[in-house]
Amino acid sequence: MADFEHVFAEPPEGAAADWTISQNWRAYTQVEHATWDTLYARQMEILPGRAADAFMKGLQALRLDTGGIPDFALMNAKLQALTGWTVVCVPGLVPDDVFFDHLANRRFPSGQFIRKPDQLDYLQEPDIFHDVFGHVPMLTDPDFADYMQAYGKGGQRAQSLGMLRNLARLYWYTVEFGLMDQGDGLRIYGAGIVSSATESVFAVEDPSPNRIAFDLERIMRTDYRIDDFQQVYFVIPSIEALNDATLEDFGPIYDRLKGATDIAIEAVLPYDKVITRGTQAYAARGGRFAA
Numbered sequence: 001m002a003d004f005e006h007v008f009a010e011p012p013e014g015a016a017a018d019w020t021i022s023q024n025w026r027a028y029t030q031v032e033h034a035t036w037d038t039l040y041a042r043q044m045e046i047l048p049g050r051a052a053d054a055f056m057k058g059l060q061a062l063r064l065d066t067g068g069i070p071d072f073a074l075m076n077a078k079l080q081a082l083t084g085w086t087v088v089c090v091p092g093l094v095p096d097d098v099f100f101d102h103l104a105n106r107r108f109p110s111g112q113f114i115r116k117p118d119q120l121d122y123l124q125e126p127d128i129f130h131d132v133f134g135h136v137p138m139l140t141d142p143d144f145a146d147y148m149q150a151y152g153k154g155g156q157r158a159q160s161l162g163m164l165r166n167l168a169r170l171y172w173y174t175v176e177f178g179l180m181d182q183g184d185g186l187r188i189y190g191a192g193i194v195s196s197a198t199e200s201v202f203a204v205e206d207p208s209p210n211r212i213a214f215d216l217e218r219i220m221r222t223d224y225r226i227d228d229f230q231q232v233y234f235v236i237p238s239i240e241a242l243n244d245a246t247l248e249d250f251g252p253i254y255d256r257l258k259g260a261t262d263i264a265i266e267a268v269l270p271y272d273k274v275i276t277r278g279t280q281a282y283a284a285r286g287g288r289f290a291a
């Protein structure tokens with residue numbers, strides 16, 4: 001991660017001790033506001049029928065479509081009234097302990113910058129479109145709001161126990177790339193998917209990836225890829241069920257994980273509850289680097 005443009009080892013100049021910076025909303029250019037509008041409009045063509053109802057409802061409630069990059073002062077007034085969460089600005093990826101401290105206090109750290117017009121489809125670091133459009137709607141859901149705070153506290157604990165590599169996979173396969181069985185079909189709730197035009201279609205409809213029922217310990221043993229569409233998605237029955245499954249003390253689970261092997265990204269295990277078994281054709285032909 002060291003060569004990412006927006007990663008720093010200590011709070012950069014102008015940032016507070018908790019790494020927050022001012023959004024400085026007035027400084028965004030017309031091009032930057034237009035980038036938000038383009039990305040927003042594109043997702044609205046794709047997400048109805050694919051994104052979870054909880055996501056669509058949250059998006060509506062926050063009114064992130066009033067033109068341009070949302071002003072956090074206005075957005076936070078709505079969000080805070082709903083679930084007590086606020087969004088704060090950070091210069092980019094922040095260290096894990098800083099990230100967890102924000103979540104544990106119901107503050108979601110969002111990048112301040114927006115992607116350049118030539119990066120609409122792919123960028124490595126989270127920008128304000130991913131962080132706000134992707135993450136914040138779900139924070140209006142009371143159960144999800146509690147889950148994220150619990151994850152922050154759980155992260156602090158995992159870090160002290162040296163188990164962060166395992167716990168980070170839970171975040172990855174739920175908060176970032178989670179699918180939900182909504183009853184009327186498979187739906188997206190993961191921020192990394194809903195903020196991506198291409199993965200929004202791939203995650204729900206493509207025959208390539210495996211889709212496997214949520215299994216906490218299995219997820220914490222499963223590798224993930226950060227550079228392309230996922231080869232496996234895990235499906236929760238509901239946000240409430242996700243919350244229930246993660247309330248238990250992870251101590252004994254961590255003890256078991258210390259002696260367990262990692263599970264390959266494309267593996268399907270005998271005990272997996274398989275929802276769709278993938279062909280893995282997309283990854284086999286070279287993923288996003290395919291000719």
Ligand SMILES: C[C@H](O)[C@H](O)[C@H]1CNc2nc(N)[nH]c(=O)c2N1
Binds near residue numbers: 092093099126155171
């Ligand atoms: C697991 C770990 O906490 C995770 O990679 C964190 C690190 N720092 C971050 N910092 C920001 N701004 N946003 C993030 O999503 C994260 N993720």
Ligand SMILES: N[C@@H](Cc1ccccc1)C(=O)O
Binds near residue numbers: 155157246250
């Ligand atoms: N229950 C977990 C904390 C946690 C909750 C929710 C998500 C992640 C972690 C623990 O004991 O460590």
Ligand SMILES: [Fe+2]
Binds near residue numbers: 126
């Ligand atoms: Fe994210």
